[in-house]
Amino acid sequence: MSTATLPERNDIMRWKVGTLHENWYVAALSTQVDDKTPFASVVLEEPLVLFRDKTGRATALRDRCLHRNAALSGGKLFDGCIGCPYHGWTYDANGACVIVPSEGPGAAPKVERRVDRFPIVEQDGLVWVYMGDVDNAALKAPFRFPHSGEEGWSSYFMLTPFDGDATDLVENFMDVPHTAFVHSGWFRKAGTAKRAEATVERTCDAVHVEYFQPDDSIGFTGWLLNPDGKVMTHTDRFFMPNVTRVDYMWGERRGFVITSQITPIGPDRAMVYTAITFRFGVFNPIARLLLPAYTRVVINQDVAIMVNQTANLKRYGGRRFNSTEADVIHRSIESLRDHALAGGKGAHPASFSKRISFWM
Ligand code: FES
Ligand SMILES: [Fe+2]
Structure with missing residues (x-):
């Protein structure tokens, strides 16, 4: 070779x-x-x-x-x-x-x-x-996309050029509070916020968030995709350096997984490869027909907010972030990526697990 x-x-x-x-x-x-x-x-x-x-x-x-x-x-x-x-x-x-x-x-x-x-x-x-x-x-081995080719699961890819640095894009893909604003009415509704609990775990190369909010739901999860009315479980995961995985499961047998791999093209531009993977039993064929239009609208809403943020980060010469308890997730992502960006020098961010609560 x-x-x-x-x-x-x-x-x-x-x-x-x-x-x-x-x-x-x-x-x-x-x-x-x-x-x-x-x-x-x-x-x-x-x-x-x-x-x-x-x-x-x-x-x-x-x-x-x-x-x-x-x-x-x-x-x-x-x-x-x-x-x-x-x-x-x-x-x-x-x-x-x-x-x-x-x-x-x-x-x-x-x-x-x-x-x-x-x-x-x-x-x-x-x-x-x-x-x-x-x-x-x-x-190292490339990341394995979950449920790829597994029986019962269907999948399709969405390719999206995004403005943004990979750190900011990962944060967007792992961010729950923005859904009520950027995706208002499409994903979660503004003004209906509830207090949610989550655990955030940072390991040497990943961040794992598990939400505890039994009455949470997302935009399209009505009679079609969750006919049994099962409680939704929700986990968000980040894998260094550039993959996010968001799982919504209703019981063992129904689920919806969004996996995004960010390929930086340049400092403020990326091609994002998103796999939409789902298991809705007999509804899989209809979901395969309906979901692409829905996911395209939602992703384009994220594209627009990232255009906004990226332009403003440039205009003001970089990040000066303020954080709340919900941003423990984001600070964990930043710490791992910043450490690698600095060449892996200095102490590696320590592993931890923490319970947080915030409104979403
Ligand atoms: S053959 Fe001349 S530039 Fe490629
Ligand atoms: Fe979003």
């Missing part, structure tokens, strides 16, 4: 985020990558081109031709290789340059002509790339 060990450019986000680049990030949905058309993706300001070789294996190469540095993603795929759109230098799925048209048909490939290939894993309908030192890729 070719390595992507040495920075080609030190000034891109990938090399300015402490240890946050030492992770797997989603670069594409599996369905976006084929052997017909190159797929361009950007992760931590590193441009990538993805495609499949003749066996169907996905590959991710640096999106830059060795010759005069045109973007390979503008080129063509043939025989499992990618041809540069400018002068036709052609690279196989390992990044080796196999054809240089100007050197003639019999020219032997030169081994040193090779574009970097990124470690890649395809699972749960997603294509993950490792953005750190290639030698570290095997030390």
Whole structure:
């Protein structure tokens, strides 16, 4: 395997985020990558081109031709290789340059002509790339999306470009109090707030929140999706560095899980891959028809508030947050991400478990 060990450019986000680049990030949905058309993706300001070789294996190469540095993603795929759109230098799925048209048909490939290939894993309908030192890729595994392919569960992905730094996006995805305002009437209603209890647990690389509010409900959970009137249980989880998982369950057999993986494109911009996964028994087919429109409205409401917050953070030159007891969750997220952003230096945030209460 070719390595992507040495920075080609030190000034891109990938090399300015402490240890946050030492992770797997989603670069594409599996369905976006084929052997017909190159797929361009950007992760931590590193441009990538993805495609499949003749066996169907996905590959991710640096999106830059060795010759005069045109973007390979503008080129063509043939025989499992990618041809540069400018002068036709052609690279196989390992990044080796196999054809240089100007050197003639019999020219032997030169081994040193090779574009970097990124470690890649395809699972749960997603294509993950490792953005750190290639030698570290095997030390971690990409996050497993819950219930993917499990019997009884249905799932679909939503792709959403968001303004925002990943820390602020994680906070939004893990935030309950905003639902009555940003999603008023769609998710929870403003003016009907109730006191809720929750436990917040921070481990070395995760934050787990369990809510205790037996009479809570969310927008669409009426007769259709919860016909037995079961009590809803609600947990929110954050997994370093960029995944959130929100579970609503009604008993053992009905549930709705929102899993979001945030791929930073640049400092204030991200592509968010959200899996909507649900188990509603015989109602699964109708939920599959109705839910996408509903979840699109709700996610777009979050997009709008993140445009607002991101612009204001820039306008005022960064975060000066105030916190309430409900924000123990957010401060826990910030502490883990800030520690990694600082290169993992200094004392690691200590694990704790705490009961909090707030109105939502
Ligand atoms: S720039 Fe790619 S072949 Fe010349
Ligand atoms: Fe939201």
